[in-house]
Amino acid sequence: xxxxxxxxxxxxxxxxxxxxxxxxxxxxxxxxxxxxxxxxxxxxxxxxxxxxxxxxxxxxxxxxxxxxxxxxxxxxxxxxxxxxxxxxxxxxxxxxxxxxxxxxxxxxxxxxxxxxxxxxxxxxxxxxxxxxxxxxxxxxxxxxxxxxxxxxxxxxxxxxxxxxxxxxxxxxxxxxxxxxxxxxxxxxxxxxxxxxxxxxxxxxxxxxxxxxxxxxxxxxxxxxxxxxxxxxxxxxxxxxxxxxxxxxxxxxxxxxxxxxxxxxxxxxxxxxxxxxxxxxxxxxxxxxxxxxxxxxxxxxxxxxxxxxxxxxxxxxxxxxxxxxxxxxxxxxxxxxxxxxxxxxxxxxxxxxxxxxxxxxxxxxxxxxxxxxxxx
Amino acid sequence: xxxxxxxxxxxxxxxxxxxxxxxxxxxxxxxxxxxxxxxxxxxxxxxxxxxxxxxxxxxxxxxxxxxxxxxxxxxxxxxxxxxxxxxxxxxxxxxxxxxxxxxxxxxxxxxxxxxxxxxxxxxxxxxxxxxxxxxxxxxxxxxxxxxxxxxxxxxxxxxxxxxxxxxxxxxxxxxxxxxxxxxxxxxxxxxxxxxxxxxxxxxxxxxxxxxxxxxxxxxxxxxxxxxxxxxxxxxxxxxxxxxxxxxxxxxxxxxxxxxxxxxxxxxxxxxxxxxxxxxxxxxxxxxxxxxxxxxxxxxxxxxxxxxxxxxxxxxxxxxxxxxxxxxxxxxxxxxxxxxxxxxxxxxxxxxxxxxxxxxxxxxxxxxxxxxxxxxxxxxxxxxxxxxxxxxxxxxxxxxxxxxxxxxxxxxxxxxxxxxxxxxxxxxxxxxxxxxxxxxxxxxxxxxxxxxxxxxxxxxxxxxxxxxxxxxxxxxxxxxxxxxxxxxxxxxxxxxxxxxxxxxxxxxxxxxxxxxxxxxxxxxxxxxxxxxxxxxxxxxxxxxxxxxxxxxxxxxxxxxxxxxxxxxxxxxxxxxxxxxxxx
Numbered sequence: 001x002x003x004x005x006x007x008x009x010x011x012x013x014x015x016x017x018x019x020x021x022x023x024x025x026x027x028x029x030x031x032x033x034x035x036x037x038x039x040x041x042x043x044x045x046x047x048x049x050x051x052x053x054x055x056x057x058x059x060x061x062x063x064x065x066x067x068x069x070x071x072x073x074x075x076x077x078x079x080x081x082x083x084x085x086x087x088x089x090x091x092x093x094x095x096x097x098x099x100x101x102x103x104x105x106x107x108x109x110x111x112x113x114x115x116x117x118x119x120x121x122x123x124x125x126x127x128x129x130x131x132x133x134x135x136x137x138x139x140x141x142x143x144x145x146x147x148x149x150x151x152x153x154x155x156x157x158x159x160x161x162x163x164x165x166x167x168x169x170x171x172x173x174x175x176x177x178x179x180x181x182x183x184x185x186x187x188x189x190x191x192x193x194x195x196x197x198x199x200x201x202x203x204x205x206x207x208x209x210x211x212x213x214x215x216x217x218x219x220x221x222x223x224x225x226x227x228x229x230x231x232x233x234x235x236x237x238x239x240x241x242x243x244x245x246x247x248x249x250x251x252x253x254x255x256x257x258x259x260x261x262x263x264x265x266x267x268x269x270x271x272x273x274x275x276x277x278x279x280x281x282x283x284x285x286x287x288x289x290x291x292x293x294x295x296x297x298x299x300x301x302x303x304x305x306x307x308x309x310x311x312x313x314x315x316x317x318x319x320x321x322x323x324x325x326x327x328x329x330x331x332x333x334x335x336x337x338x339x340x341x342x343x344x345x346x347x348x349x350x351x352x353x354x355x356x357x358x359x360x361x362x363x364x365x366x367x368x369x370x371x372x373x374x375x
Numbered sequence: 376x377x378x379x380x381x382x383x384x385x386x387x388x389x390x391x392x393x394x395x396x397x398x399x400x401x402x403x404x405x406x407x408x409x410x411x412x413x414x415x416x417x418x419x420x421x422x423x424x425x426x427x428x429x430x431x432x433x434x435x436x437x438x439x440x441x442x443x444x445x446x447x448x449x450x451x452x453x454x455x456x457x458x459x460x461x462x463x464x465x466x467x468x469x470x471x472x473x474x475x476x477x478x479x480x481x482x483x484x485x486x487x488x489x490x491x492x493x494x495x496x497x498x499x500x501x502x503x504x505x506x507x508x509x510x511x512x513x514x515x516x517x518x519x520x521x522x523x524x525x526x527x528x529x530x531x532x533x534x535x536x537x538x539x540x541x542x543x544x545x546x547x548x549x550x551x552x553x554x555x556x557x558x559x560x561x562x563x564x565x566x567x568x569x570x571x572x573x574x575x576x577x578x579x580x581x582x583x584x585x586x587x588x589x590x591x592x593x594x595x596x597x598x599x600x601x602x603x604x605x606x607x608x609x610x611x612x613x614x615x616x617x618x619x620x621x622x623x624x625x626x627x628x629x630x631x632x633x634x635x636x637x638x639x640x641x642x643x644x645x646x647x648x649x650x651x652x653x654x655x656x657x658x659x660x661x662x663x664x665x666x667x668x669x670x671x672x673x674x675x676x677x678x679x680x681x682x683x684x685x686x687x688x689x690x691x692x693x694x695x696x697x698x699x700x701x702x703x704x705x706x707x708x709x710x711x712x713x714x715x716x717x718x719x720x721x722x723x724x725x726x727x728x729x730x731x732x733x734x735x736x737x738x739x740x741x742x743x744x745x746x747x748x749x750x751x752x753x754x755x756x757x758x759x760x761x762x763x764x765x766x767x768x769x770x771x772x773x774x775x776x777x778x779x780x781x782x783x784x785x786x787x788x789x790x791x792x793x794x795x796x797x798x799x800x801x802x803x804x805x806x807x808x809x810x811x812x813x814x815x816x817x818x819x820x821x822x823x824x825x826x827x828x829x830x831x832x833x834x835x836x837x838x839x840x841x842x843x844x845x846x847x848x849x850x851x852x853x854x855x856x857x858x859x860x861x862x863x864x865x866x867x868x869x870x871x872x873x874x875x876x877x878x879x880x881x882x883x884x885x886x887x888x889x890x891x892x893x894x895x896x897x898x899x900x901x902x903x904x905x906x907x908x909x910x911x912x913x914x915x916x917x918x919x920x921x922x923x924x925x926x927x928x929x930x931x932x933x934x935x936x937x938x939x940x941x942x943x944x945x946x947x948x949x950x951x952x953x954x955x956x957x
Binding site: 053084088097108112154 | 784852854855857858859860861862863864865868869872873876877879
């Protein structure tokens, strides 16, 4: 439905230097999907979104929506944002302070090329206001709304013209933590109900994982990995993705042998030989980095049945009680690993504890020299 | 998609009509840029050109010469002129700075009683135009008829007048008083912008009061102090009314009065006036250049946030009543006395010093005379029409200019900003001279009509409009505009329905301010008016030249009351739109 091909966008900063904001971006979002661009600030995710919106003019590439091309570098075609018919919610909400709730929402219907009668506008506005539960506030001054209400008003305004595409630029980042979680559910419910194709930009990995059908992790202007939330989390393709999405232990290693089972390898590391999984095939002797999620490091006082594979008798170095979980720093030889376990594990500091990791949860990826390369 | 929100009913975008909306946008931008160029650059160019030509007379055509510069710069009179101007401007700026800073400090940092009232009154001096302020101080301080002199002579049995307003010191006194409210407002802003926690942390580090003032307060306020001083200096060296009314009769010449005289001589020495004007322009340009350098370097001191604090106040103890008395005396000097002396003189048949006998001769004759004055109706209409259209045109054009400067990334937008601010360096008289020369030489039917006054006013006050609009424009978040574009609004619609309404505070405040300053304008108008296009300040000037003091006073009183109403409206509107000071 939304197709972005070989998109390059650059701009010049205040110092007049060119900034390569988005580099060789390829995106394909199916109809009705919720697609998220995830990455740290300055990674090019907002530039990509603004290029899709038409607020930024890309250097080259092609963008099309439902097979209608809205930008093509080679053909010199650029449809201005007000002719693209996309809805957009901005980070600041951009609620016009000189208008009330109703006129803010009605604006897109009044200024568009399709003319609506007063009654039609009224009906459409009230329907969308009801969908975001603001219908009782239609005459309220926009400046008198709370943060969550402003956020929903911005959403209503983006939806009222029934856009082909909904663009959301960190819409939840200005809300406080409790409200953010509430709006996360709200947003997901609305998107799944309306089945509207959505591109969402965020730097918050839990938002991205919670909301999306597909996530693209970006860094330094390039997409690092595109996949389902589970793929991104459990099968990161490079060190950046593993590090940015969730927290992880990195262990350097070298491939000892390819195992019989498809995708599994024997890896030599500073904490001994491990059994690990890799999406990309590797050969014996290759340098790799292993990513081990803290919650995948199981701790127990009792010795596990099988201690031959990925098991250590480690020492508890430090521990932190978090309420719903317990963080342990354990020492395997000289190496410290982070483990997140159930709070029922109460091994005191200085005591030994058994640590075990499922081989499928030890993800091998190319060593860090290749960090910036797109997959 | 669900039937609830079906596939968009909007037609898909096409490139052709997108092109149309862009053209419309570029048309408006183009017109505004062209207008700015025309307004800001042309008069300056012609002034330069003219300064290299001999005067044109009926028999002799103008020829190219360096003679004007040679005459001007080899003449010992010019050296004196230069010295006078600098002494005058330095005196005025030092005096008004001292008064304004003292008052601002008392108002911001001490517990002087009634200071809120005083701050509210700080806009009132705007209502007394320079020419009326000068005239009223002549009525107060002239050696022959000045009330203050006569009263003092009477009380202390003196044989001669105590002071003479027709002197360099008199000029400095009158103009210094006139500019002191400006110094007060600028320094108040500087005091308010200073974060007291910076001073408090110095105190906590063990510094005493004087160390704090020397190492922190003064160092932080230095850009503001220097900029204020420079602004006052530039305004003083440009000022025309005081040097013309007080200096010319006793032969104290400064650049502005010398330009006026050179033009009004026969044959009129426009070339010589131009060289003086160029010299004056160089001085003001240097001043404005340093001011803008200061204000941009001032942003380095952005720790001065000016948000959410109330500085600790110094308790003056019993001295606070003395401070309140100082406020009262000051207010009397700049508003009460000038207005009362005009009111008194406007109720006399012939000008007389207040006495019991004169009190019995009160009459409304001067008002009758003025109301039947042949040119009055027309000049009032001209003034209102000019100030209204000037304010409107400036605010609309500068809103586009500052949109380009603030919101776009167009190359060369800084140049546009500088061009639109360029008229700031024009003293009113120099601008008048430049436009006069240009439209005398380029006959497109502008000279001798209202148009030339209109052009002069727009040129002169455009920088103010830009300033007001820029302040508001900077507060409009970029996304407010982008969300309109995403809603399908074209550039024109966005500008009309989003930008202009959000600019309203700045637009309205700037509009009223420009209305007030253009209704008082004298120094450009005096070289550009012709019979039929007189404005109110010109009528006042004429009455002064004719020695019709009581009639002038009557007109002055009515004029001040009219401006008072305008200022009141301005304050009211300012409050309504959340603008506190300008």
